[in-house]
Amino acid sequence: MFRNQYDTDVTTWSPAGRLFQVEYAMEAVKQGSAAIGLRSKTHVVLASVNKASSELSSYQKKIFKVDDHIGVAIAGLTADGRVLSRYMRNECINYSYTYESPLPVGRLVVQLADKAQVCTQRSWKRPYGVGLLVGGLDESGAHLYYNCPSGNYFEYQAFAIGSRSQAAKTYLERKFEGFMDSSRENLIKDALFALRETLQGEKLTSAICTIAVLGVGEAFHILDQETVQGLINEFEVVGEEPPAPADEPAAPDQAGDAEPSPAPADQGPPADQGIAPMDI
Amino acid sequence: MNLADSTQAMNNLLGSEADSQRTLYPYVTGTSVVGIKYKDGILLAADMGGSYGSTLRYKTVERLKPVGKHSIIGASGEISDFQEIMRYLDELILYDNMWDDGNSLGPKEVHNYLTRMMYNRRNKFNPLWNSLVLGGVKNGQKYLGTVSMIGVHYEDNHVATGFGNHLARPILRDEWHENLTFEEGVKLLEKCMRVLLYRDRSAVNKLQIAKITEAGVTISQPYALKTSWDLSAFKNPTAGAEGSW
Numbered sequence: 457m458f459r460n461q462y463d464t465d466v467t468t469w470s471p472a473g474r475l476f477q478v479e480y481a482m483e484a485v486k487q488g489s490a491a492i493g494l495r496s497k498t499h500v501v502l503a504s505v506n507k508a509s510s511e512l513s514s515y516q517k518k519i520f521k522v523d524d525h526i527g528v529a530i531a532g533l534t535a536d537g538r539v540l541s542r543y544m545r546n547e548c549i550n551y552s553y554t555y556e557s558p559l560p561v562g563r564l565v566v567q568l569a570d571k572a573q574v575c576t577q578r579s580w581k582r583p584y585g586v587g588l589l590v591g592g593l594d595e596s597g598a599h600l601y602y603n604c605p606s607g608n609y610f611e612y613q614a615f616a617i618g619s620r621s622q623a624a625k626t627y628l629e630r631k632f633e634g635f636m637d638s639s640r641e642n643l644i645k646d647a648l649f650a651l652r653e654t655l656q657g658e659k660l661t662s663a664i665c666t667i668a669v670l671g672v673g674e675a676f677h678i679l680d681q682e683t684v685q686g687l688i689n690e691f692e693v694v695g696e697e698p699p700a701p702a703d704e705p706a707a708p709d710q711a712g713d714a715e716p717s718p719a720p721a722d723q724g725p726p727a728d729q730g731i732a733p734m735d736i
Numbered sequence: 737m738n739l740a741d742s743t744q745a746m747n748n749l750l751g752s753e754a755d756s757q758r759t760l761y762p763y764v765t766g767t768s769v770v771g772i773k774y775k776d777g778i779l780l781a782a783d784m785g786g787s788y789g790s791t792l793r794y795k796t797v798e799r800l801k802p803v804g805k806h807s808i809i810g811a812s813g814e815i816s817d818f819q820e821i822m823r824y825l826d827e828l829i830l831y832d833n834m835w836d837d838g839n840s841l842g843p844k845e846v847h848n849y850l851t852r853m854m855y856n857r858r859n860k861f862n863p864l865w866n867s868l869v870l871g872g873v874k875n876g877q878k879y880l881g882t883v884s885m886i887g888v889h890y891e892d893n894h895v896a897t898g899f900g901n902h903l904a905r906p907i908l909r910d911e912w913h914e915n916l917t918f919e920e921g922v923k924l925l926e927k928c929m930r931v932l933l934y935r936d937r938s939a940v941n942k943l944q945i946a947k948i949t950e951a952g953v954t955i956s957q958p959y960a961l962k963t964s965w966d967l968s969a970f971k972n973p974t975a976g977a978e979g980s981w
Contacts, residue, residue, distance in 0.1 A: 554852050555845035562837050595839045 467579045478576050478583050481605035485587035488531035490621050490654040491518055493589035494614035494628065494647055495600040496638045499671035500591030502529040503647040505618075505654060506664050519668045523548035524675040525558045526592035527668050531618035532605075533585035540584060544568060561592025565601045565609050573607030587617045591670060598671060616650060623653040640671060644679075648688060660688055762814035762865040764788055766799045767938040768900030769810035770928050771869045772912060773878050773893045774921035777949035778871030780810045781925040783933075784958055785940035792940055800946040802953040804829040807843040807872030808946045809850075812897040813885065814865035821864060824853065843872025843879040847889065855887025867897035873950050896928075899936045904928035918947070930961050 462468050463476035470476060489507035493500065506515035519529045520541040526548060530537030547567060551559035568588070575581040588603040602617065603609045613632045616624035627650045635643065647667060652660045662684035670676035769782040786794030799818070800810045803825050811818040828849060832841045841849075847870040857863050863885045871880040881891040894908040907928050916924065922945060933939045941963065946955040974980050 554849055555841065556848040557842070557845045560837070560839040562839065563835060566835075 465579055466576055466581070466583060475576060478606045481583035481585050482587070484585035485532040485605065485617055486619065486621075488534070488586075488618045489516075489518070490616060490618035490624060490651070491529040491531045491587075491589055492614075492616040492621075492624050492628075492647055492650050492654075493529060493591055493600045493602075493612065494632075494635055494643055494650070495591060495598045495612075496640070496643050497597050497636050499640045499643055499669060499674070500527070500598045500600055501643045501647040502527055502589060502591050502668045503651045504529050504531075504666050505651060506666055519666050519678060520545075521668075521676045521678075522564075522590075522592070523552070523558060525670060526561050526564060526590065527670055527676040528591070529589040529668070531587050531589075531621075536584045537586040537588065540568065540571075540586065540588060543571065544590075558593070560594045561590060561599050561601070562594050564592070565590055565603060568603050569607050569609040572603065572605060575605075576607055589615060589617060591676075593670070593672060614646075614650075616654070618654075620654040620656060623656065624650040627653045640669065640674075644669060644687060645691060648684075648691070661685065662688060758862045759814075759817075759865055762817075764794065764815045765865075765938070766797060766812045766815055766818070767936055768896055768898045768904065768932055769799065769812050769867075769869045770896045770900045770904045770908075770925055770932075771810060771871050771880050771882075771894065772908060772916070772921055772925065773871075773880050773914075774916040774918060775914075776918065777873040777878055777947065778808065778880050779918075779921045779925055780808055780869060780871055780946040780948075781929050781943060782810045782812070783929065783940050783943040785938060785942070786815050787938045790937070792938065795940055795942060796958070798944070798955075800944055800955055802946075802948075802955070803846055803870075803872075804832065804841060805952070806840065806874040806948075807846050807870060807879075808948045808953055808955075809846075810869040810871075810897075810946070812867045817864040817866050821850070821853075821866065821868070825850075840874075842874035842877075843870060843881075844874075846870055846872070847879070847881040847883065847891075851883050851887060851889040854883050854885060854889075858886045869895055869897060872948055876950060899932060899939075900928070903931050903935055907931065926961060930963065933961060933963060 462470035463480065466475060466477035489505045491504040493502050502519055504518040508515040516534045518534065519527065521527050522541060522544045528541055528544065544564060547564055548559045572584055575583045583605040585605060590601045590603060592599060600612045600615065601609050602612055602615050613635055614628040616628065631646055644667060648660065651665050662681040665684065666678060667684050668676060668678045764786045766786055767783065769780060771778060771780045780800050782799040784795060784797050784799065785792055786797035797815055800808060801822055803809050825846065829841065850868055850870060854864060865885050867885060868883045879891065880893065880895055881889060882895040882897065883889040894905065894912050896904045911924055925945060929943055933941055941960045942958050943961065944956050944958055946953065
């Protein structure tokens with residue numbers, strides 16, 4: 457893509473029918489550090505690489521909780537991503553307030569896409585320079601969507617965005633057919649493998665990545681560093697290679713419950729003693 | 737998507753100028769609605785009367801209506817306000833259907849939407865003068881709730897509005913149980929409606945029963961209840977007070 461006379465305004469078409477400003481915005485997404493998402497029928501896992509600009513600074517937050525049942529991972533202009541996350545949180549809260557029910561992720565994604573489209577059709581605006589991997593729950597189960605600066609959105613079984621995401625995508629293309637029925641643990645493992653692909657040889661540790669999970673019966677939360685490191689250690693002890701596509705997990709007999717599993721397995725308060733039944 | 741209220745005199749909200757724009761009292765009203773959960777879903781009962789003060793003016797007012805695929809609503813109070821509420825709900829369901837995405841508003845969502853609406857109007861001192869019963873089934877989950885004109889809302893296994901709270905609910909507290917069959921549920925509701933017919937001045941002997949299950953909504957044709965007035969107290973009502981009528 458080279459500079460040309462049709463790329464100054466987002467409201468100028470090129471003779472070939474392209475909006476260059478929108479395409480440049482999508483380039484910005486490719487420059488950000490990698491973000492990966494995958495989903496099964498019941499869970500969504502989001503993963504991102506933590507890139508700090510220097511050793512002295514902390515890394516940019518790239519994964520946001522939008523609601524108990526929706527989370528988003530971003531790549532590109534993180535400031536734009538932050539603003540859009542705030543919009544998404546607002547929409548979820550408003551819907552919950554009116555309907556006492558979680559906003560279906562499919563509808564949030566359309567609202568987000570429509571918001572992005574506006575910026576492609578106003579001369580005084582610019583497109584958002586961020587790509588969003590939105591994972592969330594719906595009436596029909598778990599979903600993963602990718603929202604573009606162009607205002608398009610797509611549903612995915614698994615996807616990766618940002619720099620060196622192609623390596624992750626290649627891995628995911630090999631494995632994705634098994635994801636729908638994958639267990640939560642295997643889904644997280646696959647996310648870590650995919651993330652590792654984007655590091656191109658650099659050692660994968662929990663310090664340079666962030667993993668978040670959500671699912672049916674499990675609120676969105678970011679896994680803590682210890683848990684993630686535990687998972688990484690598991691598959692690094694067994695062997696560097698990810699399991700064959702026949703998906704015989706190499707470590708089911710290892711302490712597969714290394715993660716404290718924040719999933720709410722225990723429901724409700726313990727049985728009360730000394731409370732009389734309500735007669736009225 | 738926002739049907740804004742008509743403009744109010746914002747700077748004189750409680751003044752006489754704005755009074756003509758606010759609800760002060762109801763005109764044509766419906767009386768009690770009674771609702772119960774039963775084995776397969778929800779049953780609602782309401783008579784078809786629209787009273788104009790103490791006159792039983794209209795006798796074919798449908799006070800039970802379906803809302804989308806998963807809910808039914810019953811209203812007591814001002815009938816014109818109920819018609820307005822139905823316009824809002826029909827629009828809500830329309831926009832919900834337009835998403836065409838496999839998600840739909842269930843009875844819980846509709847109940848909360850109504851609550852927000854009623855409470856909002858109450859805060860503006862311009863209430864929709866209704867007490868509503870909202871029931872439905874979605875994904876096997878039964879839901880039955882009520883909202884009043886001031887936004888008081890709750891769910892229960894059996895609910896009622898107006899006189900129904902005083903006359904029908906005590907009966908339901910004694911005789912309702914989980915997993916009533918359809919026939920048992922109807923009999924129970926008819927028992928409640930009969931008591932209301934005897935004791936509520938604004939009740940008329942023409943009622944409908946609405947049923948909602950996972951399969952859908954059915955609202956019965958209007959019918960009348962058998963009543964028995966040959967109790968001795970009714971035969972000679974002035975026996976203990978000669979000269980009165």
